[in-house]
Amino acid sequence: MPLYNAYLILLLLYFSVDYVQPSTVKDEHQFDLLIFTQFWPATVCTEWKEKSPAHSCAMPTRPDSWSIHGIWPTRLGTREPSFCNRTWHFDPEQIQPIEPVMLQVWPNIEAETSTYALWSHEWTKHGTCAAVLEPLNSELKYFSQGIDWLEKYNMLDILKIANIVPTKEKEYPIIDINNAIVKELGVRPQIECNKVDGKNQIFEIRLCFNKSLELTDCDGVKYFGEYNSVLTNCDPSQDIYYPHNEGEPKRLYVQLYKLISWLQWFTL
Numbered sequence: 572m573p574l575y576n577a578y579l580i581l582l583l584l585y586f587s588v589d590y591v592q593p594s595t596v597k598d599e600h601q602f603d604l605l606i607f608t609q610f611w612p613a614t615v616c617t618e619w620k621e622k623s624p625a626h627s628c629a630m631p632t633r634p635d636s637w638s639i640h641g642i643w644p645t646r647l648g649t650r651e652p653s654f655c656n657r658t659w660h661f662d663p664e665q666i667q668p669i670e671p672v673m674l675q676v677w678p679n680i681e682a683e684t685s686t687y688a689l690w691s692h693e694w695t696k697h698g699t700c701a702a703v704l705e706p707l708n709s710e711l712k713y714f715s716q717g718i719d720w721l722e723k724y725n726m727l728d729i730l731k732i733a734n735i736v737p738t739k740e741k742e743y744p745i746i747d748i749n750n751a752i753v754k755e756l757g758v759r760p761q762i763e764c765n766k767v768d769g770k771n772q773i774f775e776i777r778l779c780f781n782k783s784l785e786l787t788d789c790d791g792v793k794y795f796g797e798y799n800s801v802l803t804n805c806d807p808s809q810d811i812y813y814p815h816n817e818g819e820p821k822r823l824y825v826q827l828y829k830l831i832s833w834l835q836w837f838t839l
C-alpha cells in the first residue's frame with residue numbers, strides 16, 4: 572500500500588508540473604520539431620486509385636520528381652499539434668506569386684479534388700501551428716519554405732548519389748536508403764512505405780528541423796517503429812520498390828476527358 576501511495580503522489584506531481592508551465596503559446600499548440608515530408612507521386616497515386624475505381628491521378632509534370640506533402644510542427648511522442656487557428660483560412664491569393672512553382676513541386680495528385688485541396692489542408696492543419704515561428708508566419712512564408720527545402724534536400728538527387736534510382740528492375744534494402752540520406756545530410760530521416768501488390772513501395776521520406784529551421788534527427792517522432800536503427804514502418808523482411816512515376820493524363824486532360832464523357836452521356 573505505501574508503495575502504491577508513493578506512485579499516486581508521483582503521478583499527481585507529474586501532471587501538476589505539466590499543467591503549471593507558463594507559456595505564451597497554448598500548451599496544446601506547443602511543438603518541438605518541424606517534419607518536412609516529401610512523397611513519391613507513384614505511391615500517392617496508387618493509394619488514391621485504391622480508394623475508388625473512379626479515381627485518377629494528376630501526376631507532376633516533371634518526370635520522376637519527389638513532391639511536397641507538407642511541413643508539420645510536431646511535439647515529440649505525439650502527432651500534435653494541429654488546427655491551431657481555425658479562423659485562419661487558406662487564401663489562394665496569398666500565394667499567387669509562387670503558384671506556378673507550387674503546381675510543379677507541391678501538386679495535388681488526387682485529380683478528382685480541387686487544385687487547392689492539398690494546400691488548404693496543409694495550411695489549416697499544420698501551417699496555422701507553424702505560424703508561431705517568425706520565418707513561417709504567413710501562407711507565403713510557409714509554402715515558400717517548403718519549396719526551398721525541396722530544392723535543397725530533393726530525395727531524387729540525394730538517393731541518386733548512392734545509385735538509388737527509380738527502376739522496375741530491382742529493389743533496395745531499407746538500410747541502403749536510410750544510409751544514403753544519413754551520409755549526405757548527417758541526420759536520421761523517417762522512411763514510410765506502403766504495400767502495393769504485396770510489395771514494400773517507397774511512399775514518404777521525412778526530414779526533421781528544429782525551431783531554428785536547422786536539420787536534426789527525427790528520433791522521438793511519433794508513429795514509426797525502428798528497425799536496425801532505421802526509423803521506418805517498412806516491412807523489414809522485404810526490400811523496397813522505387814518505381815518510376817508513370818505518365819498519367821495531366822489535370823487539364825482529365826478535366827477535358829470528364830467533360831467529354833459527360834457531354835456524351837448527356838447527348839445519348
Ligand SMILES: *[C@@H]1O[C@H](CO)[C@@H](O)[C@H](O)[C@H]1NC(C)=O
Nearest residue numbers: 655656657658659660699702
Ligand atoms: C488567427 O487567425 C486570424 C486570421 O489570420 C488572426 O487575425 C488571429 O490573430 C489569429 N489568432 C491567433 C490566436 O493567432
Ligand SMILES: *[C@@H]1O[C@H](CO)[C@@H](O)[C@H](O)[C@H]1NC(C)=O
Nearest residue numbers: 780781782783784785786787
Ligand atoms: C537548432 O540546431 C542548431 C544546430 O544544431 C543549433 O545551433 C540551434 O541552437 C538549434 N535551435 C533550437 C531552437 O534548438
